[in-house]
Amino acid sequence: MADLILHAGDFVAASVLDELRRLGPVAAVYGNMDDPALRELLPKERVVEVEDIRLGIVHVPGPAAGREGRLVARFPGCTGVIYGHTHVPQVERHGDVWILNPGSPTERRRAHVHSMLVLEVTAGEIRPELVTLS
Numbered sequence: 846m847a848d849l850i851l852h853a854g855d856f857v858a859a860s861v862l863d864e865l866r867r868l869g870p871v872a873a874v875y876g877n878m879d880d881p882a883l884r885e886l887l888p889k890e891r892v893v894e895v896e897d898i899r900l901g902i903v904h905v906p907g908p909a910a911g912r913e914g915r916l917v918a919r920f921p922g923c924t925g926v927i928y929g930h931t932h933v934p935q936v937e938r939h940g941d942v943w944i945l946n947p948g949s950p951t952e953r954r955r956a957h958v959h960s961m962l963v964l965e966v967t968a969g970e971i972r973p974e975l976v977t978l979s
Contacts, residue, residue: 849895851964853929853947854904859883876904876929890919897969898924905930906946913939925964925971934960936973943971950978 847869854876856862862883865871875887890903901920906912906928916926917939925943933956934948948960959978964971 849893851893851900851902851927853902853927854887855879855929855949856883859886862886872902874902874904892920892923895966898966898971900924900971901926903928913937913944916944917942924969925973927962932956934958934962934975936962936975943973945973948975953979 850865850869850871852865852871852873854874855878856876857878858880859882862871862873872891872893873887874890875884890901893900893902899922901916901923903919907915916928920926923942925945927945927947929946931946932949932952932954933946935944935946937944945962947962948956948958950959950961953959961976961978963974963976
């Protein structure tokens with residue numbers, strides 16, 4: 846059981862969201878591949894508070910050039926920004942802000958591996974761990 850599942854979109858079908866909710870609470874945004882029911886249910890972007898930190902979540906991060914700076918500006922006051930869409934994992938800091946893309950556990954596309962992120966949040970800090978699945 847997870848304390849909290851953060852999902853940056855592309856469930857594709859509401860049944861996948863329902864299945865994840867059986868594993869723990871879910872905070873999510875919709876992705877470009879999600880069906881209309883998910884688009885009505887979920888926001889395009891959101892900020893989630895976990896303990897003493899704020900995490901921004903969005904699916905489409907925009908063009909690669911300048912992406913990190915735009916994401917930090919889009920989510921002021923956040924300790925981390927989680928995005929999806931590219932399927933390419935990213936775990937790095939831009940100044941004081943973590944820029945995080947978990948990749949994808951199901952469809953790797955341009956990524957070399959299937960992956961996901963585990964975030965440990967304690968004492969106002971994030972410790973991200975990229976977990977490769979294949």
